[in-house]
Every structure is written in structure tokens, then in C-alpha cells.
Amino acid sequence: MGYRKGRGKKKGNQDSKRTDTRTDTDYKPLELDNEVFHKYYKAQNMMSDEEYESFYATLKNPLPSTFRITGTKNNALQIRKFIEEQHVANMQNVVVDGVKYDPPAPVAWYPDQLCYEITCPRGVLRNSPEYASFQKFLVAENETGNISRQELVSMVPPLLMDIQPHQRVLDMCAAPGSKTGQIVEAIHANDRLNEMPAGLVVANDADYKRSQLLVHQLKRLQSPCFMATNHDAAQFPNITVSENGVETPWQFDRVLCDVPCSGDGTLRKNPKVWKQWSQGAALALHTLQVQIFLRGAQLVKMGGRIVYSTCSFNPIENEAVVAEVLRLSEGAIELKDVSDQLPGLIRRPGLKTWKVMTRDNQFISSVDDIENARSGRKFPKSAFPPENPDPLHLERCLRIYPQDQNTGGFFVAVFEKVKPMTVADRMTVAKDQGQSLSSTDIEAAQVKDDTLVKSITTDEDAPAAAVADNDDAATESQGEKSTVVSEGDDASIPSKRTAGTEDAPAQPTKKAKKDVQAKKEAPFDLMAADNPDLLAIKSFYGLDPAFPMDQFLLRSDLDTKNRQIYFVSKAVKTVLESKQIKRLHIVNTGVRLFARQGSLVDTTECAFRISSEGVPLIEQHIEDHRSVHVGLDDLKVILVGAFPMITEFSPETQANLNKLSPGGIIFNVDVSSANLPADTKMLLPVWRAKLSVNVLLNKHDKKSLCQRLFGVTPEPIPAHIKDKSQPPKEPSTEETADTVE
Numbered sequence: 001m002g003y004r005k006g007r008g009k010k011k012g013n014q015d016s017k018r019t020d021t022r023t024d025t026d027y028k029p030l031e032l033d034n035e036v037f038h039k040y041y042k043a044q045n046m047m048s049d050e051e052y053e054s055f056y057a058t059l060k061n062p063l064p065s066t067f068r069i070t071g072t073k074n075n076a077l078q079i080r081k082f083i084e085e086q087h088v089a090n091m092q093n094v095v096v097d098g099v100k101y102d103p104p105a106p107v108a109w110y111p112d113q114l115c116y117e118i119t120c121p122r123g124v125l126r127n128s129p130e131y132a133s134f135q136k137f138l139v140a141e142n143e144t145g146n147i148s149r150q151e152l153v154s155m156v157p158p159l160l161m162d163i164q165p166h167q168r169v170l171d172m173c174a175a176p177g178s179k180t181g182q183i184v185e186a187i188h189a190n191d192r193l194n195e196m197p198a199g200l201v202v203a204n205d206a207d208y209k210r211s212q213l214l215v216h217q218l219k220r221l222q223s224p225c226f227m228a229t230n231h232d233a234a235q236f237p238n239i240t241v242s243e244n245g246v247e248t249p250w251q252f253d254r255v256l257c258d259v260p261c262s263g264d265g266t267l268r269k270n271p272k273v274w275k276q277w278s279q280g281a282a283l284a285l286h287t288l289q290v291q292i293f294l295r296g297a298q299l300v301k302m303g304g305r306i307v308y309s310t311c312s313f314n315p316i317e318n319e320a321v322v323a324e325v326l327r328l329s330e331g332a333i334e335l336k337d338v339s340d341q342l343p344g345l346i347r348r349p350g351l352k353t354w355k356v357m358t359r360d361n362q363f364i365s366s367v368d369d370i371e372n373a374r375s376g377r378k379f380p381k382s383a384f385p386p387e388n389p390d391p392l393h394l395e396r397c398l399r400i401y402p403q404d405q406n407t408g409g410f411f412v413a414v415f416e417k418v419k420p421m422t423v424a425d426r427m428t429v430a431k432d433q434g435q436s437l438s439s440t441d442i443e444a445a446q447v448k449d450d451t452l453v454k455s456i457t458t459d460e461d462a463p464a465a466a467v468a469d470n471d472d473a474a475t476e477s478q479g480e481k482s483t484v485v486s487e488g489d490d491a492s493i494p495s496k497r498t499a500g501t502e503d504a505p506a507q508p509t510k511k512a513k514k515d516v517q518a519k520k521e522a523p524f525d526l527m528a529a530d531n532p533d534l535l536a537i538k539s540f541y542g543l544d545p546a547f548p549m550d551q552f553l554l555r556s557d558l559d560t561k562n563r564q565i566y567f568v569s570k571a572v573k574t575v576l577e578s579k580q581i582k583r584l585h586i587v588n589t590g591v592r593l594f595a596r597q598g599s600l601v602d603t604t605e606c607a608f609r610i611s612s613e614g615v616p617l618i619e620q621h622i623e624d625h626r627s628v629h630v631g632l633d634d635l636k637v638i639l640v641g642a643f644p645m646i647t648e649f650s651p652e653t654q655a656n657l658n659k660l661s662p663g664g665i666i667f668n669v670d671v672s673s674a675n676l677p678a679d680t681k682m683l684l685p686v687w688r689a690k691l692s693v694n695v696l697l698n699k700h701d702k703k704s705l706c707q708r709l710f711g712v713t714p715e716p717i718p719a720h721i722k723d724k725s726q727p728p729k730e731p732s733t734e735e736t737a738d739t740v741e
């Protein structure tokens with residue numbers, strides 16, 4: 001159901017049009033209807049007339065909410081068990097105002113049933129104690145990263161990418177990052193004790209602010225394999241990387257092109273699209289979509305997989321783009337038949353023919369039908385159906401319609417690179433034959449590949465595209481000529497308040513081409529393995545001798561006092577060592593493992609503490625001589641108190657703390673008696689000062705944990721300590737790490 005603030009009058013015949021019926025003095029219901037939309041899609045013959053009525057009617061109903069359980073499979077299965085036993089079991093007979101509501105249920109086609117659907121309306125969530133308790137659980141687990149709220153159909157593209165943990169993956173249009181989250185999780189699916197994550201996930205977006213949102217979203221996953229970049233995907237740069245001493249063009253095992261689109265598949269979630277929808281939106285985006293997909297096809301390795309997706313029903317953004325890129329790739333990529341994957345997911349075949357509509361709502365079958373040459377440029381030739389579609393196998397595309405399984409709409413197509421397409425591909429073939437090229441030769445040859453993408457030009461007069469999300473004001477101001485580009489998963493965009501950023505601004509396609517980087521990022525400099533700080537850390541914490549000491553980064557604009565040390569995967573390191581690294585606009589990479597204590601560290605052997613986000617990664621690789629096993633009572637002391645004295649802990653913990661010299665330690669908390677999913681591990685970074693200790697969590701995490709486990713709010717940090725503390729300058733961390741004696 002859609003609401004917008006304001007004074008606008010309802011248009012059209014209200015008797016024949018279904019509208020949202022909620023009444024609220026501040027809000028006017030949005031009209032859930034659009035005659036041109038209806039005419040346009042009815043004419044596409046996507047389904048029978050009867051089914052079409054059901055399709056159209058379903059679009060007016062609110063969307064059920066869905067979430068997936070994240071993390072390694074073992075952990076995820078434990079959480080599922082907990083949900084079933086502790087929540088679903090209690091929700092079998094929820095009755096609100098005389099109506100019985102079904103409990104949340106796993107989605108049958110989702111692998112291992114790790115995704116749940118909640119169909120009851122929002123009011124029930126608030127008015128049923130069982131649902132309210134479940135909702136509280138979801139909020140807490142969402143914060144810790146154990147679950148992720150995401151629209152169901154948006155989960156499909158990453159699942160069809162068939163990602164293996166060692167692979168290199170490029171997500172070309174990634175913000176706000178719902179699908180990137182799934183990709184990162186797939187890369188870490190096999191994380192085991194003493195095994196370093198090996199893969200690489202590059203999450204690119206042309207919009208710098210949205211890239212920052214993405215980084216914020218992905219932070220909770222803390223992956224050393226993750227890198228965010230800021231480029232127009234159609235011009236994603238060519239760089240070479242050294243692989244076993246051989247200069248090799250940088251390519252990926254998997255590429256996702258979840259391109260900007262008109263977003264009418266999200267109508268159930270974004271009702272404002274009803275009003276904004278126009279036939280021109282898809283036409284304005286078609287060429288950019290072709291460019292991005294083509295560039296993605298160039299960047300995928302031989303034998304690699306590329307997935308193209310939109311949250312639009314429009315064949316101009318879907319099959320027409322697929323047909324054009326298949327034509328341009330000259331047989332190098334093939335549409336894959338994935339009908340055996342995700343059994344149970346109802347999908348319909350791609351269209352082989354479709355109709356194009358003019359601004360005055362007339363259907364035309366070819367560009368030649370347009371008399372005016374200038375408006376002809378607004379109708380790219382490739383937007384029309386191909387003359388001979390059969391060899392393309394467009395039926396292998398997946399169309400997901402709302403009425404089939406009560407979801408949003410989505411389009412997905414899966415491809416494999418079967419023949420060389422670029423110089424990079426030809427080099428791979430040559431490498432297999434023991435030949436190699438110099439980086440200068442590779443670069444010269446790459447110019448030819450670049451020309452292909454650049455030769456596909458967008459219409460200079462095309463209307464600007466705007467990103468549609470939950471911010472009504474942002475989209476209402478776009479006016480008639482705007483094209484709505486939906487990110488599909490606005491549920492996962494942090495609110496302005498929590499994200500501390502503005503919602504995404506309009507995203508004009510023309511501007512997006514310019515690779516404008518809004519802010520100059522601090523460099524991501526690799527540290528020498530024998531850096532004195534690293535050696536001090538290694539010996540103090542007892543780092544495993546096999547730990548890769550050459551994968552640490554320093555963001556060198558930070559002063560020495562608050563120095564932050566980050567860790568990256570081997571694959572990220574290889575990229576950072578590229579001779580052309582300056583071409584890549586990196587927005588973020590690396591997990592912060594260590595941070596230098598700002599002050600009062602003279603008494604310690606090592607001034608670096610382990611950061612909270614680094615604990616899960618490092619704890620398997622350090623000796624446990626800096627670990628202290630504690631129970632829930634001790635946990636309460638450290639969470640509730642601000643800098644509790646060592647004497648406030650249990651006698652056993654006091655004895656253990658007294659054995660340790662001042663410096664960073666880890667509290668290994670026994671949570672077996674807490675009402676948490678089985679096998680929950682709780683490891684907290686702590687600074688042990690001479691007489692007191694301090695948990696090194698940011699104040700929001702500390703408060704949330706404290707409230708969740710003990711139902712109380714932590715004591716505030718006394719003002720005289722606050723003044724002395726020197727929080728690190730790294731964005732978004734607010735650790736008050738210093739202690740006083």
C-alpha cells in the first residue's frame with residue numbers, strides 16, 4: 001500500500017479503480033492504477049488474458065516481507081532450528097481481532113530453506129506478543145548480521161551465479177548491496193578453522209553516495225575479500241594483475257549485471273511507481289543496459305558465468321538487451337538453460353517478440369515507423385524484437401511474475417562465456433599454450449575491446465534517469481521527464497538516521513558515465529611484512545607463524561597515534577599490487593584488524609588492540625594466551641559498567657586478568673545459559689589497563705548487546721574520561737577504547 005505526503009488530488013474514476021483504503025490525516029492514498037501501463041503490458045502477450053487480470057490485481061497488493069538466514073551453512077542451520085523451536089512453535093495460533101494469522105514459513109525453493117516469508121500485515125506484528133517477540137529477534141539478528149531482510153525475488157540472481165568460495169566476482173551495479181551481501185556470503189560459505197578466505201568480490205556503483213551506503217551495508221559481514229569501487233560500469237577500467245609472475249588482464253569468474261532499470265517489478269513495494277510509470281523509461285535506459293552488460297561480458301573469464309537481471313517486466317530492458325548483447329558478442333556468450341536450478345521457483349520463459357510504444361501510446365514494430373528522425377533516436381534499433389529470435393534461445397530467460405507465488409517481479413538471464421571475445425580471453429587461451437604478452441601489448445590490444453562498448457552510444461536527448469527508493473521527496477521532484485531507476489531492495493537501505501547519509505540522489509545516466517569520484521579516498525597501501533608494528537603485534541598476540549603478514553594495509557592519511565591496520569585477502573592484495581592500480585577508484589577494502597590505542601599506552605608491550613570487527617577473523621590464528629574465558633555475570637559487569645575495575649569481576653576472572661600484562665585481550669564468553677541459538681560464539685575485544693578493563697565495542701553495539709542479554713542500558717562514560725579518550729578517526733567507528741587508571 002502506498003502513501004505520500006501532500007496535497008495532491010486523486011485522479012480518475014475512483015469507482016473503477018482500487019485504491020489504498022488506509023486513512024491517516026497526514027497522508028493521502030496513492031492511486032494504484034495506470035491505464036497506459038495496463039495497455040502496454042496487456043499488448044505484450046506475456047500470459048493469457050485471465051492470468052493478466054490476476055497479474056494486474058496482484059500488483060496492487062502489499063508484498064509479504066522476507067528475510068534470509070546468513071553466514072556459514074552450519075551457523076545458518078542452527079539459527080533456523082532456533083527460529084523453528086523458539087518462535088514458530090509459539091506462533092501456531094496467533095489471533096488478532098478475531099483473525100488467525102499463519103506463522104512465518106520457510107520458502108520452499110530457497111536452498112536449505114534458509115529464507116522465511118512473513119505474510120501477516122504490519123498491524124499484527126505490533127499487536128501480537130508472539131509476533132512482537134519475533135520482530136525483536138529479527139531486529140537484533142539483523143544487526144549482528146545473522147539474518148538479512150531482502151525482497152524474495154531479488155535473491156534469485158546471486159543464487160543462479162553458482163559462486164564457489166575461491167572465485168573472483170564482479171557486481172557491476174551493486175548499491176545498496178543486497179545481492180553483494182549474498183555474493184560475499186557465498187564466497188565465505190566454506191570458511192573453516194585456520195583457512196584464510198581466498199575469493200574476491202568487487203562491488204561497483206557509479207554513484208559515490210550509494211557506494212558509501214553499500215560499504216555501510218556490507219560492514220557487518222567484515223570480509224577481507226570485499227572491495228568497493230566507483231565507476232560507470234560500462235567503462236569499468238582495464239587493469240592487469242600479476243598471476244604467478246605473468247601479467248594477466250584482470251577478469252572474473254562471475255559477473256553480475258543487476259542494471260539500473262525502470263523498476264516496475266517493484267510496484268508492490270514502491271507504489272509511487274504507479275504514477276511515475278511511462279513508456280519512455282525503458283527506452284531511455286536500454287542503451288546503457290546494453291553497454292553495462294556488454295562490458296560485463298568482456299570482463300568475465302572464459303568458461304565463467306554472467307548473470308543479467310532487472311526488477312522490470314519490460315522486454316525493452318530485458319530480452320531486447322539480451323538479444324543485442326548476444327548479437328554483439330558474436331557467439332562468445334551463450335544463454336544457459338537453468339530450468340533445473342532452484343526447483344520449485346515458478347518462472348516463465350523469456351519473450352521472443354514484443355511491442356514498442358510511442359509517447360502517444362501507439363504501438364510500432366520498427367524504427368522505420370517513426371517519421372521524425374530526432375524522435376527516432378529515442379527508439380534504439382535494438383529495442384525492437386530480433387527478426388530471427390530462435391537461435392538466441394530467449395525462452396531460457398526467467399520471468400518472475402507476482403501472481404505466481406505472491407512476490408515482486410524480476411527478470412534474470414544466465415550466460416556462459418564459451419568462446420574468446422576479448423584480448424584477455426585470447427591471452428587465456430595463449431597462456432594455456434605457454435605463451436604470454438607484455439603489459440604494453442595487452443594494453444594496446446585492449447583499446448580495441450574498449451571501442452566496442454564506446455561505439456554503442458546513448459541518445460543525447462534521452463531523459464535523465466533517477467534512482468527510485470523510499471524517499472518520496474526525491475522521486476516526486478523528478479517531474480515528467482524522469483526515468484525511474486529502481487534499486488529493487490530499498491528495504492535494506494539504512495534509514496537516513498541510522499546510515500548517517502542522505503538517501504540516494506537522482507542518478508542521471510549521462511553523469512554516471514563520467515566516473516566522477518566525489519571524494520578522494522585515502523590510499524590503500526600494503527605494508528611490508530617486516531613492518532615493526534606488525535612484528536610487535538605478531539609476537540604480543542602470538543599470531544600463527546603461517547599467518548600471511550604481507551596482506552596488511554595502512555590507510556596512510558591517518559596519523560600515527562590512531563593508526564589503523566587492515567587485512568585483505570590474497571586476491572585483493574594481487575589487485576592492489578597492479579601496476580595500473582591508480583586507474584581503479586577504490587572506495588573501500590579491508591577489514592580493520594588492529595588499531596593503535598590513542599593514549600595511556602606507555603605501560604603496555606604492544607600499543608595495538610584487536611578491533612571488534614577483526615576478532616572473528618583473527619581469533620582462529622592467535623594463541624589463546626591473551627584470551628580470558630568468562631561467564632554471563634562477568635559479561636554483565638563489562639557491558640553495563642563504564643571501565644569496571646578488575647576487582648568487580650568474579651574471583652576466577654580476576655585471577656586470570658591479573659596473570660595478563662596490560663594491553664589487548666579477548667573475552668571468550670560462555671553463552672550456553674543465555675537464550676541464544678546453539679553454538680553461538682561470543683568473543684569480545686577488551687583493553688586490559690593496569691586496574692580496569694574496557695570492552696572495545698562501539699557504543700551502539702554495546703547498548704544493543706546489553707539490552708538484548710540483560711535488559712538494561714550501559715552506564716554512560718563519565719565526562720572526564722570522554723574528554724581524554726581519543727576515538728579513532730576511521731569513519732563510522734566510535735570506539736571509546738582508552739582506559740584510565
Ligand SMILES: C[S@@+](CC[C@H](N)C(=O)[O-])C[C@H]1O[C@@H](n2cnc3c(N)ncnc32)[C@H](O)[C@@H]1O
Nearest residue numbers: 173174175176177178179206207232233258487
Ligand atoms: C538496480 S540498482 C542495483 C541494486 C543492487 N544490485 C542490490 O541488489 O542492492 C542499480 C544501481 O546501478 C547504479 N548505476 C546507475 N548507472 C550506473 C552505471 N552507469 N554504472 C554503474 N552503476 C550504475 C545505481 O546507482 C544503482 O545503485
